[in-house]
Amino acid sequence: MVQEETPPVFADRHVLLGVTGSIAAYKSVDLASRLTKAGAVVDVILTQAAQEFVTPLTFKSVTGRRACTDDDLWGSEAHVIHVGLTHETDLNLIAPVTANTIAKLAHGQADNLLTLTALASTCPLAIAPAMDAGMFAHAATQANLETLKERGTHILGPAEGRMASGLVGKGRMVEPDEIFGNVRLLLGQQGELRGRTVIVTAGGTQEPIDPVRVIANRSSGKQGYALAQAAIDRGAKTILISAPTTLPTPFGAERIDVDTAEEMCQEVLARSDDTDVLLMAAAVADFRPDRRVDEKIKRVLGVPEVKLEPTDDILALVAGRRKKTKKPAVVVGFAAESQDMIENARGKLEQKGLDLIVANDITAVDAGFGVDTNRVTVLAKDSEPLELPVMSKSKVADYIVGHVVELLASAD
Numbered sequence: 329m330v331q332e333e334t335p336p337v338f339a340d341r342h343v344l345l346g347v348t349g350s351i352a353a354y355k356s357v358d359l360a361s362r363l364t365k366a367g368a369v370v371d372v373i374l375t376q377a378a379q380e381f382v383t384p385l386t387f388k389s390v391t392g393r394r395a396c397t398d399d400d401l402w403g404s405e406a407h408v409i410h411v412g413l414t415h416e417t418d419l420n421l422i423a424p425v426t427a428n429t430i431a432k433l434a435h436g437q438a439d440n441l442l443t444l445t446a447l448a449s450t451c452p453l454a455i456a457p458a459m460d461a462g463m464f465a466h467a468a469t470q471a472n473l474e475t476l477k478e479r480g481t482h483i484l485g486p487a488e489g490r491m492a493s494g495l496v497g498k499g500r501m502v503e504p505d506e507i508f509g510n511v512r513l514l515l516g517q518q519g520e521l522r523g524r525t526v527i528v529t530a531g532g533t534q535e536p537i538d539p540v541r542v543i544a545n546r547s548s549g550k551q552g553y554a555l556a557q558a559a560i561d562r563g564a565k566t567i568l569i570s571a572p573t574t575l576p577t578p579f580g581a582e583r584i585d586v587d588t589a590e591e592m593c594q595e596v597l598a599r600s601d602d603t604d605v606l607l608m609a610a611a612v613a614d615f616r617p618d619r620r621v622d623e624k625i626k627r628v629l630g631v632p633e634v635k636l637e638p639t640d641d642i643l644a645l646v647a648g649r650r651k652k653t654k655k656p657a658v659v660v661g662f663a664a665e666s667q668d669m670i671e672n673a674r675g676k677l678e679q680k681g682l683d684l685i686v687a688n689d690i691t692a693v694d695a696g697f698g699v700d701t702n703r704v705t706v707l708a709k710d711s712e713p714l715e716l717p718v719m720s721k722s723k724v725a726d727y728i729v730g731h732v733v734e735l736l737a738s739a740d
Contacts, residue, residue, distance in 0.1 A: 333720060333722060333723070334366060334367030335366055335367065335512070335557075335561060335722070336561065336726060337512060337515050337516045337519070337561035337562075338363070338366040338367035338368045338512070338515065339367045340367075340369070341367070341368045341369070341418045341419075341515055342368070342369045342371070342416055342417045342418050342419075343363055343368045343369070343370050343371075343417070343418065343419050343421055343511065344371050344373070344413060344414065344417045344419070344420045344421065344445065344449070344451075345359070345360055345363070345370055345371070345372045345373070345421050345422075345423065346372075346373045346374075346375075346420070346421065346422035346423075346425070346429075346442045346445070346446070347372060347373070347374045347375070347378040347382070347387075347422075347423070347424070348375045348377060348378050348422065348424060348425055348426045348428075348429045348442065349375055349376075349377025349378050349380060349381065349426055349428075350378075350381070350424040350425075350426055350458040350459070350501065351381060351458075351492045352423075352424040352458040352500070352501035353378050353381040353382045353424060354381065354382055355423075355424075355501060355503070355504050356382070356387075356423055356424065356504075357382060357386055357387065357390060358504045359423060359504040359507055359508060360372060360387055360390050360391050361390040361391075362504060362508050363508065363511065364390060364391045364392065366508075366512075369393070370391045370393065371391075371393055371395075371396070371413055371417075372384070372387040372391060372393075372395040372396065373395070373396045373397070373413070373441055373442045373445060374387070374395055374396070374397050374442075375397075375398070375429070375440055375441075375442050376397070376398055376440070377426075379397065384396075384397055396413065396441060397441065398440050398441050400441060401440070401441040401444070413445050414445055414448050414449040414450070414451070417449060417451050418451055418452075418515060419451055419452055419453075419454060419511060419514055419515060420445070420446060420449045420451055420452070420453045420454070421453075421454045421455075421456075421507075421511060422442070422446070422453075422454070422455045422456070423454075423455070423456035423458075423484070423501065423507055424456055424457070424458030424501045425455040425456060425457055425458065426457075426458065426459055427457075427459045427463045427464070427466075427469050429442070429443065430455070430457065430469060430472050430473060430476070431468070431469075431472050433446055433453075433455070433472075433476060433481075434471075434472035434473075434475040434476055435472075452480070452482065452514055453476075453480075453481045453482070454481070454482040454483075454484055454510065454511070454514060455476070455481060455482070455483060455484065456484040456485055456486070456501050456502055456507055457473070457483070457484075457485060457486045457499070457501065458486060458499065458500065458501035459486075459499050460491050460492075460493055460495065460497075460499055461491060461495060461496075461497025461498050461499040462497075463499065464486060464497075464498055464499040465497075465498070482510070482514060484502055484506070484507055484510050485500075485501060485502035485506070486498055486499050486500055486501060486502060487500045487501070487502045487503075488500070506579070509579025509580070510579065512560075512561065512579060512580075513560065513579055513580040516560055516561040516562060516563050517563050518563060519561060519562035519563030519564075520562050520563065520733045521559060521562040521563045521564035521605075521729075521733065521736075522562075522563035522564070523563075524563075524564045524565070524604040524605065524736070525564065525565045525566075525567065525602065525603045525604050525605070526556075526559040526564040526565070526566050526567070526603065526604065526605040526606075526607065526732075527566075527567045527569060527596065527599055527600065527603045527605070527606045527607065527656070528552055528555045528556040528559065528566060528567070528568050528569070528581075528607045528609060529552060529568075529569045529570075529571075529592060529596065529606075529607070529608050529609055529610035529612075529642075530549040530551070530552020530553055530555070530556065530568060530569070530570050530571065530573070530609050530610050531547055531548075531549035531552060531570050531571030531572060531573040531610055531611070532544055532545040532546065532547030532549070532571050532572075532610070532611040532612075532613075533545075533571045533586070533587065533588050533589045533591075533592060533610065533611070533612050533613045534571065534572055534587050534588065534613075535588055535589065535613050535615070535616035535617060535639070536587075536588070536617070536620050537617050537620065537621065537625070537632075537634060538620065538621040538622075538623065538624050538625050539621075539622070539623070539624055540624050541625070543613060543615070543616065543617065544613075545611045545613065545697075546611075546697040546698060547571070547610070547611035547697055548573065548575070548697060548698045549570060549571065549573035549575050549610075550575065550698075550699075550700065550721050551609050551662075551702060551721045551724065551725065552568075552570070552607075552609035552610060553568070553570075553573075553575050553578060554721040554722045554724070554725035555607050555609055555725040555728065555729065556568045556578045556581050557578040557581075557722070557725065558722070558725040558726050558728070558729040559605075559607070559729055560578055560579070560580045560581060561726075562729060562733065564604075564605070565582075566578070566580065566581045566582065567581070567582045567584065567599060567603070568581040568582065568583045568584070569584045569586060569592060569595045569596060569610070570583055570584065570585055570586070570610075571586060571587065571592065571610055571611075571612075572585075572587060588613075588616070589612045589613045589616065589639035589640065589642075590616075590639065590640065592610060592612060592642065593612075593639075593640045593642045593645065596608075596642055596646065597642075597645060597646070597649070600646050600649065600650075600655060600656055601649065601653050601655050602655070603655065603656045604655075604656055604657050604658065604736065605656055605657065605658045605659075605660070605732055605736070606646060606656040606658070606659045606660065607660045607728070607729075607732075608642065608643055608659070608660065608661050608662060609662050611664065612639065612642060613639055614638065614639060615636040615637065615638055615639065616636065616637060616639050617634050617635065617636060617637075618635045618636065618637040619635075641680075643659070643661055643676075643680040643682070644679075644680055646659060646680075647659070647680050647681040647682075650681065651681075657735075657736060657739045658683050658684070658732050658735045658736055658739065659680075659681070659682050659683055659684075660682065660683065660684045660685070660686065660728065660732065661676060661677070661680060661682045661684075661685045661686070662685065662686050662687075662688075663676055663685055663686070663687040663688075664687075664688060664690045664697075665687060665688070665689060665690065666689070666690055666691050669687050669688075669689050669705065670687065670705065670707070670713055672687075673685050673687035673705070673707050673713075674707060674713075677707055677708075677709065683708065683709065683735055684706065684707070684708050684728070684731060684732070684735065685706075685707045685708075686704050686705075686706055686707075686724075686728060687704060687705045687706075687707065687713075688702055688703060688704045688705070689703070694718050700720060700721060701718050701719065701720055701721065702718070702719065702720075702721050702724045703716070703717070703718045703719075704716050704724055706727075706728070706731070708731075
C-alpha cells in the first residue's frame with residue numbers, strides 16, 4: 329500500500345475558502361477536506377446564510393482550524409481579522425457563490441466578513457457559482473460575472489443538472505473534484521516551468537492484427553500521467569499524447585489520444601519543434617504486423633501467420649530534427665529493461681542524443697507495469713547512474729521534472 333502523499337504544489341500553501349448560502353454548501357466540506365489532506369492550509373469563512381446549511385464546527389472538524397463567521401467581524405479582532413485572513417493567502421476561493429454574493433463582489437460591496445476579506449485580498453480569486461438556472465441566465469448575473477472576469481477572477485462552472493427546485497438547467501456548482509483540479513492548476517501557474525511547453529507521451533500503443541486483435545504491452549500509463557501532473561504543478565503548458573488507458577486526464581493537460589506507434593509518432597513530430605521539453609514515457613511498440621486484415625480472423629481457418637515489421641523510432645527522428653531546430657531543449661527517454669539495464673539504457677542515451685534517461689527493471693514486483701510504485705535509475709550525460717529507492721510514481725515524476733528544470737536552466 330502506498331502512503332498518502334502531499335503533492336509539492338500544495339505544501340505550505342494557504343487557501344481561503346468562502347462558503348455562501350446555497351444547498352451546495354455541503355459539497356464544500358468535502359472540498360475543504362480534500363485540500364487539507366493534500367497539504368494546504370485551509371481557512372474557511374461562512375456567511376450567515378451558509379450557516380443555515382452547514383456549521384462552522386463541521387469545517388473545523390475537517391480542516392483542524394477554526395472557521396470564521398460574521399460574529400468574528402464584530403469581535404475584539406474586528407479591525408484586523410479581514411487583513412489577517414488574507415495575509416500570505418495564495419488563493420481566495422468562494423464555493424459555492426450565490427448570485428447575491430457575485431453582485432456584491434462585482435460592485436465592491438463589503439457588508440460581511442467574506443466580502444470584506446475578498447475586497448482586502450490581493451491574491452487570485454476563484455468562484456464556483458451555484459444558483460437556479462434562471463438566476464444564472466439573468467442579464468444582471470451575466471453582467472456581474474463579466475465584470476469579475478475582466479478583473480481576472482477565475483469562474484469555475486456552473487454545470488448543467490438538476491436544481492434544488494426540481495428544474496434542470498445550468499446553475500449547479502461543479503463537483504469538488506473539478507474545483508480541486510482547478511485549485512491545483514491555479515496554485516501551480518507560477519511554478520518554475522511557467523511559459524514552457526512540455527510534451528509527455530504515456531501508455532502502451534496497440535498495433536492491430538485485425539479489427540479485434542492487437543499487439544500490445546502491459547503499460548498502464550501511470551508513470552506518464554504522473555509526469556504530466558508534475559509538469560502542470562510547475563506551471564507548464566502540458567500536452568499529453570496518450571495511448572489507450574483508463575486513467576483520468578490530469579486537470580489542465582491537453583490530451584491527445586492515439587492508438588498506434590505511427591499515430592504517436594505523427595503527433596510528437598508535429599509538435600516537437602514548438603516545445604521545450606519532451607518526456608517520452610510511452611511504451612511504444614517496436615514492431616507491428618506488416619499488414620492489417622480487414623475482417624476478423626476465424627479460428628476455424630487455423631493459426632494465422634503474422635509477419636512483423638519495425639515501427640518508426642520516434643526518439644531517433646526527434647534527435648535528427650533537433651540538430652537543426654535545437655528543439656525540444658530537453659529530451660528525456662525511458663528504458664524498461666529485463667536484463668543489462670544500465671548498459672542498455674546508457675546505449676540508448678548516447679545513440680539518441682538524450683539529455684536524460686530513466687531506466688527500470690520490469691522484472692521487479694514493486695516497479696514497472698501496472699503498479700503504483702517504481703524503482704528507477706536515472707542516467708545523464710557525463711555522470712554516474714543514480715539509483716533511486718522504491719517510491720510512488722508521483723514522487724518519481726516529481727524528481728524527474730525537477731531535474732528537467734535544472735537542465736533547462738543550464739541550457740539557457
